[in-house]
Amino acid sequence: MGRIFNFAAGPAVLPEEVLQEAAAEMLDYKGTGMSVMEMSHRSKPYQQIIDEAEADIRELMNIPDNYKVLFLQGGASQQFAMIPMNLMKNKKAGFVVTGQWAKKAYQEAKIFGEAVELASSADKTFSYIPDCSDLAITDDMDYVYICENNTIYGTKYKTLPNTKGKTLVADVSSCFLSEPVDVSKYGVIYGGVQKNVGPAGVVIVIIREDLITEDTLPGTPTMLKYKIHADNGSLYNTPPAYGIYICGKVFKWLKKMGGLTVMQELNQRKAKILYDFLDESKLFKGTVVKEDRSLMNVPFVTGNEEIDAKFVKEAKAAGLESLKGHRSVGGMRASIYNAMPIEGVEKLVEFMRNFEKENA
Numbered sequence: 001m002g003r004i005f006n007f008a009a010g011p012a013v014l015p016e017e018v019l020q021e022a023a024a025e026m027l028d029y030k031g032t033g034m035s036v037m038e039m040s041h042r043s044k045p046y047q048q049i050i051d052e053a054e055a056d057i058r059e060l061m062n063i064p065d066n067y068k069v070l071f072l073q074g075g076a077s078q079q080f081a082m083i084p085m086n087l088m089k090n091k092k093a094g095f096v097v098t099g100q101w102a103k104k105a106y107q108e109a110k111i112f113g114e115a116v117e118l119a120s121s122a123d124k125t126f127s128y129i130p131d132c133s134d135l136a137i138t139d140d141m142d143y144v145y146i147c148e149n150n151t152i153y154g155t156k157y158k159t160l161p162n163t164k165g166k167t168l169v170a171d172v173s174s175c176f177l178s179e180p181v182d183v184s185k186y187g188v189i190y191g192g193v194q195k196n197v198g199p200a201g202v203v204i205v206i207i208r209e210d211l212i213t214e215d216t217l218p219g220t221p222t223m224l225k226y227k228i229h230a231d232n233g234s235l236y237n238t239p240p241a242y243g244i245y246i247c248g249k250v251f252k253w254l255k256k257m258g259g260l261t262v263m264q265e266l267n268q269r270k271a272k273i274l275y276d277f278l279d280e281s282k283l284f285k286g287t288v289v290k291e292d293r294s295l296m297n298v299p300f301v302t303g304n305e306e307i308d309a310k311f312v313k314e315a316k317a318a319g320l321e322s323l324k325g326h327r328s329v330g331g332m333r334a335s336i337y338n339a340m341p342i343e344g345v346e347k348l349v350e351f352m353r354n355f356e357k358e359n360a
């Protein structure tokens with residue numbers, strides 16, 4: 001039995017090395033005689049795991065000292081509520097709606113205050129990023145919210161919005177650690193890790209310290225206060241301990257690969273192979289405007305649902321897994337995250353080329 005190339009959007013491919021290491025440590029983590037899954041989160045070995053994970057992500061992303069790194073639960077979706085509960089002091093925030101995840105965050109925020117749609121690309125099935133150079137941001141807005149890489153539609157901001165001095169909050173679930181970022185431009189960067197970092201169950205929140213206050217909206221549950229988790233080093237209650245351990249291993253793998261600049265170059269190379277083919281193909285077409293293409297999620301269509309279905313089926317038989325597009329876009333989507341080897345993309349393009357010949 002061999003491993004397939006997994007193009008799933010999330011949960012998604014993880015580095016094989018990381019899985020092998022975890023397998024080797026499954027029964028006896030570094031002489032403790034137990035698995036990390038069985039270990040107290042208050043134990044010394046576990047404290048070392050979470051401390052190292054934090055130190056490594058700080059190094060990888062060059063996170064300034066006045067930011068906290070929180071390892072939380074509830075997925076990215078829980079942040080849709082947690083962000084307004086903690087940040088909406090004036091009960092007003094602006095949202096750029098570039099897809100389903102941004103829309104869900106926008107709708108959830110409406111439970112807590114006035115959520116204003118500043119721009120949207122819904123008019124063209126979210127196939128582009130709207131111009132965000134002069135948004136109607138008002139002085140009473142607590143923050144401006146974006147989804148930086150749109151997993152379903154395959155778009156990515158190439159420049160951040162002009163927030164006119166307001167705090168920028170970004171969901172980076174599907175582009176987390178795919179390229180270097182300037183953390184100081186954001187108030188909050190967060191992501192569910194199951195797209196590009198680790199196993200489902202962990203969400204990482206990088207938040208500027210001045211945004212962590214006691215002053216949350218009335219009725220905010222204890223577990224949904226950033227301050228509680230920040231004050232307790234993400235160990236207020238039992239954290240998603242095993243997931244954090246795997247994230248830590250992925251951070252070490254990324255460091256070994258050469259860090260985020262190297263990953264960006266690799267991701268650009270991988271994406272170029274696929275986009276170049278899509279641009280010359282007579283059968284397959286990318287669905288996103290060129291300027292806003294994601295390096296991570298690449299949706300494409302043939303324009304014929306039957307041929308799309310045939311492609312997905314035959315690709316699967318050839319060891320190219322989970323290429324079916326999201327139901328709202330149709331067609332196909334190849335998610336080519338950090339851990340997707342370049343050989344996987346090459347094999348996909350070779351398969352597409354042959355499929356095109358046979359189905360012309």
Ligand SMILES: *Cc1c(COP(=O)(O)O)cnc(C)c1O
Nearest residue numbers: 075076077101151171173174192
């Ligand atoms: C998958 C995804 C989410 C939702 O993540 P959950 O962890 O399932 O809540 C939110 N935002 C983006 C950009 C995603 O890709």
